[in-house]
Amino acid sequence: MKNFHYHRRKWTNRIFVFLCGGACLVSVLVLGLLLGYVVYKGISAIDWAFFTQPPTPVGEPGGGMANAIIGTLILISIASVIGIPIGIATGLYLAEYGRGRFADSIRYLTDVLNGLPSIVMGLFAYALIVIPMGGFSGWSGGVALSLLMIPVIVRTTEEVVKLVPNSIREGALALGIPHWKVILRIVVSTAKGGIVTAVMLAVARIMGETAPLLFTAFGNQFWQTNPSEPMAAMTLQIFTYAISPYDDWHAKAWAGALVLVMMSLLFNITARFFTMRGLKKM
């Protein structure tokens, strides 16, 4: 009887190892299937024209996504110009002065901002910019994206700045350097790698965003580099192509997906590599 009980416990243990290990296997397998299909379908559809030409009308072969690639870059630039200063400044504030209730509520709000659905940012930018400006524009798309960047930069900056050892700060203060100069010259330059990581993670996040652009940047089938006009973006283009009924466009969607995934992975992996190395150094 005792023996039976013992075996049952042992087998329960084994079953759960098996189940949990299986869950791991399944998750990695799903990632493999996702990436595998994107690469497999994308490779066959990608060519030089994809990077150099704007789209052609339906049925006409050739053409690419060059306008959308440029559009995405412009949108990311607008978002970065707005989002990076706010993000880094707030992150610094929270790390260096962030004690007490006010700082905690800012942290809370940052988390809230981080969790809001991205489409809400689109609605916000629409009400704030598209309506007063009287039309869809690259500016509004950039603003919507910047709101998604800010929380990522704030939290990551705060974390890396807090990792800077206090001995460095104290050493500088002991030399009579004022606190603000210590932050600006010494703390920031020590945490530089981490702050770059924060920015990269934020850019990686907004690169793949579609929802906030649907009714702000709106998308555009033609060359357009003026941010006051509706602007193309890779994600919008992929979306349009994916839900269209044309095989030719589906192939283009896969090609776009391949480029987007590769860029996003590149940014994420580089950022992670930087963090790991940075942490080891400290």
Added chain:
Amino acid sequence: MRVALIHPLIKRTGEGDRNRLDSITLTQIPQEKSERAVPSLKQKSRFNAERLFKGILLLFSLLILLIVLAIFFELIRSSSLSLKTFGFSFVTGRVWDPVKEIYGALPFIYGTVVSSLIAMAISIPVSLGVALFLTEWAPLWMRTIVSFLVELLAAIPSVIYGLWGIFVMIPFLRTNVAPFLQETFGFLPLFDGPFYGVSLLSAGLILSIMVLPTITAVSREVFLAVPQELREAVLALGGTRWESIRLAVLKMSRSGIIGAVVLGLGRALGETMAVTMVIGNRPEIVASLFSPGYSLASVIANEFSEATTPLYLSALAECGLILLAVTFVVNGLARLLVRKKSA
């Protein structure tokens, strides 16, 4: 054997100690005290520079507060027309008819909730399994690699999940999974009727992959925070590894797990593109998971830029407002649960 079990502990407490460094507060920099008679000119200017710098940083932080308030304000303002016209019946109305200008959001709420519930039902056991395996059984190298791979899932843009859903997952479901479900569980209303491909089930499945990294990452952190002594106590009494998990790890991290799940739920409720691409976009309330549905986020995504009348726009903005309010509450709750545990 025991030694091998204790070994990871050493590394783990090491990690904890490093994090604890954060909490050591920096000694306050003695600022020029007011009781000092007359500060010299140099001291005075430094004091001002100090205040100026802090003030600038503070101003940027206030901007965050301003942004969150502005988002709420703008969304309430945009949806005021619909709020006034329909009142509470907006959330109970089952008819969404832009032609007759009747707007009821219940089908969208239904679709959002059902697809998120499917996602949770699949994702919770899988991600907890992954997190447990990584923290309790896997060697360190495996933990590093697999958690990295799982987090990569979060790096894939949602429009690509949608694309993959349309062209890879749905055909697979149609040929392999749906017929099986229909044959085995066809008597349930859940799996009734023909499988269209685009459906609540497809949306739920895609979502379950998308929230997996969130739940896994958070619950992994929570499990790692459980003191090793508790596990060892169970092992020392002759318990198996699983018993140490059940009695020590899971019991200790209950609120953290709930937090992780709620956080994942927040992600699922607000996810837009992937759901829009596979849910079918039909504003109906049907019990069968095989039939197309619609969600709050996807109705905004699909119809907002085509909405012509002020009431239509306003009704869509109100869908956004509902989404905003729900995710606000859900995320606040999750933060509370996760923080309390790890503190």
